[in-house]
Structure formats: C-alpha cells, structure tokens
Amino acid sequence: MGPSASDLGDFVQSLFGRNFVTPSATVFRRQVVADVGPWDTFQWGEDISYWLRSVAAGKQFQFVGGCHCYYRKNHAGAMTQTLSAMLEGVAEVTKRYMDLPGTRPRTCREYQANSYALAARFHAMADTLLDPSADRSRAPLLLVKAWQMRPKRVAYLWKATKIWCSELLRRQKRQRPVKKMPSDNSSILAAA
Numbered sequence: 001m002g003p004s005a006s007d008l009g010d011f012v013q014s015l016f017g018r019n020f021v022t023p024s025a026t027v028f029r030r031q032v033v034a035d036v037g038p039w040d041t042f043q044w045g046e047d048i049s050y051w052l053r054s055v056a057a058g059k060q061f062q063f064v065g066g067c068h069c070y071y072r073k074n075h076a077g078a079m080t081q082t083l084s085a086m087l088e089g090v091a092e093v094t095k096r097y098m099d100l101p102g103t104r105p106r107t108c109r110e111y112q113a114n115s116y117a118l119a120a121r122f123h124a125m126a127d128t129l130l131d132p133s134a135d136r137s138r139a140p141l142l143l144v145k146a147w148q149m150r151p152k153r154v155a156y157l158w159k160a161t162k163i164w165c166s167e168l169l170r171r172q173k174r175q176r177p178v179k180k181m182p183s184d185n186s187s188i189l190a191a192a
Contacts, residue, residue, distance in 0.1 A: 008063055012055050012102040016094055016111040019048045021061075025068040032059055044089020052097040084122040085133030088142060091115035109149045116146035117156060124163055140164040 007014040015021070036057045040046045054061075094115065098108040120142035126134035143160035147153060 002065070003063060011061060012100060013104060013107060015048065015051060015055070016098075016103065016108055019051070019090070021047070021051050022069060023047045028054075028059075035059070040093075042089060042093060044086045045093035048090055049093045049096075052094070052100065055102070056097065056100055082131060082133035084119065084126050084131050084135070084138075087115065087119035087122055088138065091119050091142075091145075113146040113149035113153065113156070116142045116149065120146065120159075120163075136163065137167050140167075 003014070003020040007018070007020060032054060036050070036054050036059065040049045040053075042049060051061075091112065095112055097103075098105065098112060120139040122131070123134050123142065124136050124139040128134050140160040140163050143156045143163070147156035147160070150156070
C-alpha cells in the first residue's frame with residue numbers, strides 16, 4: 001500500500017513508522033549516489049537506511065502515484081520468509097537516524113519501541129519452519145531495548161522476564177539426563 005496524504009505531509013517522520021518507499025520503483029539522479037554514497041551492506045534494512053541517509057544529506061523526494069512495479073511475495077528466499085530478523089534489523093537501522101532534522105524525538109522513540117516490541121513478538125511467536133530467522137531467545141533483549149526507548153512501559157520488562165524464564169525452563173528440560181530403565185534382558189540375566 002502506498003503512502004497516505006499524512007505520510008507524504010510528514011515524510012521524514014513517517015518513514016520511521018512505515019517504510020513505504022519501494023526500491024524497485026524508485027528512480028534517483030546519479031548525483032544522489034555521488035553525494036550519499038552506495039547502499040549499505042546490512043543484511044536487513046539497507047533500503048530504509050539509504051532513504052534516511054538521503055534525507056540527512058538534504059535530498060528531496062517526490063511521490064509519483066500509480067503502479068510502477070510488480071512485487072512477488074512468498075517466493076523462495078523472500079524477505080517475508082525471514083520476517084523476524086528483518087523486523088529486528090530495520091529497528092536497529094532506524095535507531096541510528098532518530099535525531100534527523102524534521103523528526104520529533106518523542107515520536108521516534110515511540111516508533112523505535114514499537115519496532116523492537118514487534119520484532120520481539122515475531123521472534124517469540126513465529127513458527128521456525130515458516131520463518132527460520134525466528135529465535136525465541138532474542139525476544140527478551142529486544143523487549144529490553146523497547147523499554148529503554150520508553151522507560152514508563154514496564155510491561156516490556158515484564159514480558160521480557162516471562163519469555164526469558166520460559167526459555168530457561170525449556171532449556172533445562174532439554175538438558176536433563178534421561179534415566180535408563182533396566183532392559184528386559186538384564187532382568188532375565190539377573191534371575192538366572
């Protein structure tokens with residue numbers, strides 16, 4: 001879905017809430033690359049990083065309505081197959097640009113906290129067969145990062161503690177030695 005009128009009206013701030021700039025439908029001048037540099041080599045979020053770096057370099061954006069590319073979802077290797085890691089990566093990238101001119105620090109912290117919390121939720125709840133990047137043990141750390149952005153939201157700490165404790169118990173259950181029961185052969189030998 002394309003940007004709304006409010007997204008376009010508050011462009012820089014709205015990028016923190018939702019990356020609606022589609023790389024495959026974006027055209028920019030060669031001078032932008034000369035001034036901003038090449039794309040980052042992050043595994044996740046290199047597109048939002050480039051848009052935010054462009055904003056920091058004072059580049060202007062123009063929206064052209066309409067459909068300009070086709071996007072295929074759920075093919076092998078698609079980012080949607082690694083959603084947990086992608087959400088976490090985008091949260092990390094956007095954190096670097098929270099102090100851009102034209103942004104509201106409080107709103108950026110709120111978006112950032114929401115991004116970390118959403119990434120934590122996906123890590124904690126995703127089926128690893130559908131999303132191999134999901135790692136339940138990552139969720140508590142991401143929730144602590146969300147809390148650091150919004151310290152009054154102690155629910156983030158509560159959820160982090162709950163997930164951490166359940167992961168600890170799950171690991172302990174897997175590590176418990178299994179008691180061997182005597183086999184039928186040993187009881188026959190003892191009776192002989």
